[in-house]
Amino acid sequence: MTLQKTLASPLYLLALGAGLALSAPAYAETASKTKNESHSHDHDHAHDHDHAKEDIYKGYFDDEQIKDRPLSDWAGDWQSVFPLLQQGTLDSVMQHKAEKGDKTAQEYKAYYEVGYATDVDRITIEGDAVTFFRAGDPVQGRYASDGYEVLTYEKGNRGVRYVFAKEGGDAEAPAYIQFSDHIIAPEKADHYHLYWGDDRAEVLAELTNWPTYFPTSMSAADIAADMQAH
Secondary structure, eight states, rough: OHHHIIIIOOOOOOOOOOSSSSOOSSSEEEOOOOOOOHHHHHHHHHHHHHHHHHHHTTTOOGGOOOOOOOOGGGEOOOHHHHHHHHHTTTTHHHHHHHSSSOOOOOHHHOOOOOOOOOOOEEEEEETEEEEEETTTEEEEEEEEEEEEEEEEEESSOEEEEEEEEEEEOOOOOOEEEEEOSSSSSSOOOEEEEEEEEEEEEHHHHSSOOOEEEEEESSOOOHHHHHHHHO
């Protein structure tokens, strides 16, 4: 049994949606690892850059934009947002989504209760060591890059999963972890969705349960504000 299934109890219903999640169902593509102008020009360039970044966040990008990323992009101490959702702390986020989307606030909350579900309430990443905490009990593995995979969704947008394979550590630590954070080139993550398990292909096929993590330094109010900004 994989750690994901032991700790996260993933459900298989809908796939990633608006906001922090992606869209689905999806299939994996063959993925390979592949100034001084006028002020107005600088302004236009910055505007174009922001627009391009927004497109990437929404899942619209070209293959040549995808780059390998080191595990250090996700280094830090991270908290699961699932407890915040259960406690009602993110109710304002669900209401905000309802005002813009096609579901009620309760329907959005039910959707994210499936997506965020996990018993791994904290993760720390330092060097090649990834430590999963369940009720305060740590399980640690050492991981190395295993490339990335590109997923294409029904809407036509895409996502990139950055894959890392275990090279040592506790037997209970998953053989594979896969990061998705709407970033497709080296850049420090500000939050991420994490998928894990012992079968690489099976983990890649998971589209319904996407435990989501923000820095432990962020308060619940900070996280809610960040979610509403997206």
